[in-house]
Amino acid sequence: MAKVGGIEYKVTNIVASSNLGLELDLFMLARDIPEIEYEPEQFPGAILKYDEPKATLLLFKNGKVVCVGCKTKVAIEKTIAKTLKLLKPKAKKITKTMKKPKFEITNIVASASLGMGLDLYTIAYEIDDVEYEPEQFPGAILKFREPKASLLLFKNGKVICAGSKDEKSIQAALRKAKRILKPFASKKAK
Template sequence: MAKSVRIPRPKFKIENIVASANLHIQLDLYQIAFKLEHVEYEPEQFPGAILKLTVPKSSLLLFKNGKIICTGCQSELQVQAAVNKTMSLLKPYAELTSETRMKPKFKVENIVASAALGVDLDLYAIASEVENVEYEPEQFPGAILKFKLPKSSLLLFKNGKIICTGCQSEGDVQKTLIHLTKVLAGYASKTRV
């Protein structure tokens, strides 16, 4: 292992959040696709409809049972706004139940975040000395590192760029990246500007 280089705490950017919610309504997807703009529904190919929102920019999978999956948001506030807007748009075409709420709760399933460590990484040394790392440079230029707590997968690139997936909160992304800087300290070289 090389001389340990201090890796500063990386700032990260959320690229995408995947979240799910149950609106507790029954949806008529045919009616929704017919009446609303920006809705695609081809039941022969997929059982759900796709609603595309421009603000916040997101795509939502809609299912007859009122369950939805939201993708494309970059913060939990945007997810809540997308879910609330979807509920407002769908309410006229839905059969409400006793559990229906106008501001449904959502659950973050996955966050994809990017970060730059500001150093170069020795991926060969990382792959041979760090546990839970896969690196096949002939097939893909990045190494894949998996952590158990918080459960996450990280793509590591030679230039110190990172893609983090699998976390379910912004706090977990931060914890993962802090842990990563400790694990990789001995495999970093030359600070990048």
């Protein structure tokens, strides 16, 4: 758990994309590697799952990959390097030689507790950028343009923050949320 402005939070998922510099035959990979699933009628990419580090990769014919499930940059690096090592000998063609593939973080998801209960009805009524439809989902959605983030807010003060590309933006969004939401703290704080 990390802490910012009195708010404890934990990164629960990082989504990253990379290009392995390989041309891939996804049918052959699914046939030869038990951890790879490929059903092109369902999805155009193959799916590779690892237990350690715990991650799932979407693999595409052009060598691009999307990595989900890692909680740290180090885990992403290890996962993408492991994937390159696994796929390189089976590639149709090597389009770019690399020892250590670069990756770009496209989304970070974190969970947090604001340390106060929230009156979601009043929040939805008073704050413009909030959507709340309790018949469909028990949480309210608060969207920030700056820092770019979307937060799922729950009555018990728990928050899921997504849409940021770095941890500083997550921290800024959580601080801003606490400041904006403080007047709407409910009596049922947990």
